[in-house]
Amino acid sequence: MNTEKKFVAINYICCKDHYKPRFEELFGSRAKAIDSMPGFINMEVLKPADGKSEYLIVSHWDSQESFKKWTSSPEFIEGHKRGFEDIRIAKEKGEELPMTSDFKTYEIIAK
Amino acid sequence: MNTEKKFVAINYICCKDHYKPRFEELFGSRAKAIDSMPGFINMEVLKPADGKSEYLIVSHWDSQESFKKWTSSPEFIEGHKRGFEDIRIAKEKGEELPMTSDFKTYEIIAK
Numbered sequence: 001m002n003t004e005k006k007f008v009a010i011n012y013i014c015c016k017d018h019y020k021p022r023f024e025e026l027f028g029s030r031a032k033a034i035d036s037m038p039g040f041i042n043m044e045v046l047k048p049a050d051g052k053s054e055y056l057i058v059s060h061w062d063s064q065e066s067f068k069k070w071t072s073s074p075e076f077i078e079g080h081k082r083g084f085e086d087i088r089i090a091k092e093k094g095e096e097l098p099m100t101s102d103f104k105t106y107e108i109i110a111k
Numbered sequence: 112m113n114t115e116k117k118f119v120a121i122n123y124i125c126c127k128d129h130y131k132p133r134f135e136e137l138f139g140s141r142a143k144a145i146d147s148m149p150g151f152i153n154m155e156v157l158k159p160a161d162g163k164s165e166y167l168i169v170s171h172w173d174s175q176e177s178f179k180k181w182t183s184s185p186e187f188i189e190g191h192k193r194g195f196e197d198i199r200i201a202k203e204k205g206e207e208l209p210m211t212s213d214f215k216t217y218e219i220i221a222k
Contacts, residue, residue: 008157010167027221046119046217049175053215056121058169064160104164106157110138 008106009067011057019086019098023055026082033079034059039066064105071103119217120178122168130197130209134166137193144190145170150177175216182214 015023027045034040041060048054061067070076077084083099090098126134138156145151152171159165172178181187188195194210201208 008155024220030221043222044119044219045221047220049216049218056217105160106167107160108155109135109158110141110156111154 006108007061007064007067008108009059009061010104010106011059012102012104013055013057013099014101015055015099016096022086023083023099027057031079031081033075034070037066037070037073037075039063040070067105117219118172118175118178119219120170120172121215121217122170123213123215124166124168124210125212126166126210127207133197134194134210138168142190142192144186145181148177148181148184148186150174151181178216 013023024047034043039062041062043057043059046056046058048056059067061070086098090096124134135158145154150173152173154168154170157167157169159167170178172181197209
């Protein structure tokens with residue numbers, strides 16, 4: 001494992017109130033499919049203290065390329081399977097989506 | 112040093128384009144006043160890949176209490192001295208502020 005942290009991806013998750021316990025459960029028992037990806041260093045799931053802001057999924061990678069390979073990998077689908085299924089069901093029922101997400105990526109410029 | 116990461120503070124920095132090189136310089140040569148604070152674990156400065164989003168200053172602490180003590184400490188003033196001075200000068204000249212910031216705090220709920 002390369003421990004030099006250079007590249008960070010943050011998935012900003014906007015979660016409906018009723019879905020928050022389920023969201024936390026999904027990450028508490030996450031599939032860890034990401035952990036074996038080449039270039040993956042670590043991840044943390046951050047819960048906002050104010051109870052209103054977005055959850056953050058922060059992952060560190062050795063490069064942008066490693067991150068991009070993951071987002072188009074079978075492991076990405078596997079790791080998000082249960083959440084994707086919840087969204088699919090909500091769509092099918094014509095309900096509001098339980099969560100929406102937005103990836104932003106960053107370079108570490110100082111420590 | 113306690114290496115158990117529990118608490119995360121993120122300072123979201125909205126930086127005017129003309130100020131970005133200066134902002135990056137300040138962090139590239141940061142005072143490291145924060146590093147000796149009790150309960151401080153580490154920090155990273157994240158530059159957005161899209162060139163438009165906010166910079167993120169992400170710091171890990173052993174507890175919320177340690178973080179709060181830092182924000183009201185002499186080290187906080189010391190660590191932000193040059194940035195605060197830039198803002199003061201802009202205000203004095205009646206110019207737009209070169210940057211604005213917003214702290215949000217988080218609990219790590221999964222890794």
